[in-house]
Amino acid sequence: xDQVTQSPxxxxxxxxxxxxxxxxxxxxxxxxxxxxxxxxxxxPEFLFTLYSAGEEKEKERLKATLTKKESxxxxxxxxxxxxxxxxxxxxxxxxxxxxxGTGTRLQVFP
Amino acid sequence: xxxxxxxxxHKITETGRQVTLACHQTxxxxxxxxxxxxxxxxLRLIHYSYGVQDTNKGEVSxxxxxxxxxxxxxxxxxxxxxxxxxxxxxxASSPGQxxxxxxxxxxxxxxxx
Numbered sequence: 533x534d535q536v537t538q539s540p541x542x543x544x545x546x547x548x549x550x551x552x553x554x555x556x557x558x559x560x561x562x563x564x565x566x567x568x569x570x571x572x573x574x575x576p577e578f579l580f581t582l583y584s585a586g587e588e589k590e591k592e593r594l595k596a597t598l599t600k601k602e603s604x605x606x607x608x609x610x611x612x613x614x615x616x617x618x619x620x621x622x623x624x625x626x627x628x629x630x631x632x633g634t635g636t637r638l639q640v641f642p
Numbered sequence: 643x644x645x646x647x648x649x650x651x652h653k654i655t656e657t658g659r660q661v662t663l664a665c666h667q668t669x670x671x672x673x674x675x676x677x678x679x680x681x682x683x684x685l686r687l688i689h690y691s692y693g694v695q696d697t698n699k700g701e702v703s704x705x706x707x708x709x710x711x712x713x714x715x716x717x718x719x720x721x722x723x724x725x726x727x728x729x730x731x732x733x734a735s736s737p738g739q740x741x742x743x744x745x746x747x748x749x750x751x752x753x754x755x
Binding site for chain 2: 536564566568573574575576577578581619621629630631632633634635
């Protein structure tokens with residue numbers, strides 16, 4: 533069964549304290565892995581798509597990486613404005629089904 | 643600027659009533675989706691459409707229906723609202739074949755009392 537697990541559920545960081553969020557997945561054939569950012573009271577906002585193991589994408593302080601079993605979202609020197617919930621989603625290449633994880637709620641304190 | 647809008651933002655209704663949530667996008671995207679978001683669950687797909695007159699059931703479609711009469715709109719109808727349908731509902735769209743990145747609306751908070 534397709535499954536996406538994100539950890540930790542919540543993460544509190546001091547401004548400037550780098551860390552990583554994890555997304556582990558089980559899918560019969562990976563078509564793509566997606567990262568979204570969701571602010572309170574808003575819909576998810578697209579960040580990255582990764583398609584194959586070894587691929588990396590960067591945007592400002594965020595860097596996403598992909599292996600055959602998991603993806604990491606690395607946050608370098610975070611700022612308070614990076615506080616949000618980060619969602620991971622995996623698309624099954626056989627069914628086209630998109631499965632979302634439950635997210636990691638990140639809080640960055642000044 | 644192109645966008646995707648949902649209305650209403652908040653809705654309170656009673657058990658058994660019919661409710662329709664609106665979704666309108668101005669990107670001219672072929673694909674549109676409805677998701678619900680609940681604590682402890684990832685976003686779950688209710689219904690989706692790949693074009694006008696095309697509708698498909700998602701993983702949690704019981705008690706919901708959609709219709710696609712034009713490219714811009716995909717209204718979601720709860721035929722007879724139940725307390726289990728209290729949730730935040732998100733509409734999303736994408737331009738091409740299959741699923742690429744999704745563009746989400748701001749959501750509708752629905753409470754069924």
